[in-house]
Amino acid sequence: MSLSIDMSHLHLPAPAFVAGVRVDRISQLQTLDAIEQIIALRRQQNDQLPCQQVVTLNPEFLMVAQRNNKFRRAINEAALVVADGMGIVWATRYLREPVPERITGTDLLPELARRCAAKGYRLFLLGAAPGVAELAAERLRTLAPGLLIAGTYAGSPVPNEEAEVIERVRTAQADVLCVAYGAPAQELWIYRNLSRLPAAIAIGVGGAYDFLSGRQQRAPEIMQRSGLEWLYRLYREPWRWRRMLALPQSALVVLLKGRGKS
Numbered sequence: 001m002s003l004s005i006d007m008s009h010l011h012l013p014a015p016a017f018v019a020g021v022r023v024d025r026i027s028q029l030q031t032l033d034a035i036e037q038i039i040a041l042r043r044q045q046n047d048q049l050p051c052q053q054v055v056t057l058n059p060e061f062l063m064v065a066q067r068n069n070k071f072r073r074a075i076n077e078a079a080l081v082v083a084d085g086m087g088i089v090w091a092t093r094y095l096r097e098p099v100p101e102r103i104t105g106t107d108l109l110p111e112l113a114r115r116c117a118a119k120g121y122r123l124f125l126l127g128a129a130p131g132v133a134e135l136a137a138e139r140l141r142t143l144a145p146g147l148l149i150a151g152t153y154a155g156s157p158v159p160n161e162e163a164e165v166i167e168r169v170r171t172a173q174a175d176v177l178c179v180a181y182g183a184p185a186q187e188l189w190i191y192r193n194l195s196r197l198p199a200a201i202a203i204g205v206g207g208a209y210d211f212l213s214g215r216q217q218r219a220p221e222i223m224q225r226s227g228l229e230w231l232y233r234l235y236r237e238p239w240r241w242r243r244m245l246a247l248p249q250s251a252l253v254v255l256l257k258g259r260g261k262s
């Protein structure tokens with residue numbers, strides 16, 4: 001599903017394609033404006049507007065998308081795909097279709113929470129280990145006073161729990177559904193349930209609750225700004241080394257495939 005509402009006032013350039021995977025050339029502020037507009041529109045239409053998927057694309061996603069067609073389709077058909085990770089920002093620059101900035105799920109979430117607090121929109125935090133979403137919700141309430149947390153639930157991405165999870169979200173009357181099951185599980189979960197998700201926006205946020213809750217520590221600001229957040233994460237969580245090979249691998253894939261759009 002591509003974005004079914006008019007975003008022409010944002011004057012966005014055509015999306016970039018990196019090895020066949022779409023990335024929108026959008027800033028964090030524009031992303032927040034677009035999300036806010038989608039929520040407002042769905043409320044105006046008495047919840048008739050179908051749920052819209054937002055993807056935060058990093059080099060690991062890019063590598064998985066090379067071999068997993070369903071995952072690639074989920075990304076390319078999403079309402080919004082933002083560049084999460086300096087690897088993606090660099091790739092779009094190399095391909096001369098630069099995105100304006102990096103937008104991580106962890107940075108986006110507090111800003112989104114502030115927008116929701118200002119408008120009375122309701123946020124549901126799904127996923128992560130039991131208890132973590134609750135701690136993240138508490139932190140978000142501090143960062144965004146007045147925020148309405150529609151609900152929190154660890155749950156799991158397994159298909160036979162979907163109906164129950166969706167019922168919880170419906171009862172909670174959420175506008176925004178954040179899903180922390182890690183990639184590609186969270187994107188595939190959202191994609192296959194999109195037509196029945198009772199929210200305006202569903203966004204995969206990866207480890208965002210772990211960072212917000214203080215369970216994981218984020219890289220110092222200077223490392224984040226210089227594109228070295230991955231190095232810090234490797235130091236904190238060395239077991240990730242195999243997954244992090246995605247960074248050099250994705251650089252190679254970009255060199256070999258370029259835009260890769262058929």
Ligand code: UDP
Pocket residue numbers: 127128129154156157180181182183205206207208209210
């Ligand atoms: N997670 C989960 N259920 C699962 C797999 C993962 O709740 O079956 C959670 C995990 O606890 C973590 C989040 O998904 O909070 C994201 O995991 P990870 O940090 O590996 O994702 P990334 O940010 O690297 O995409």
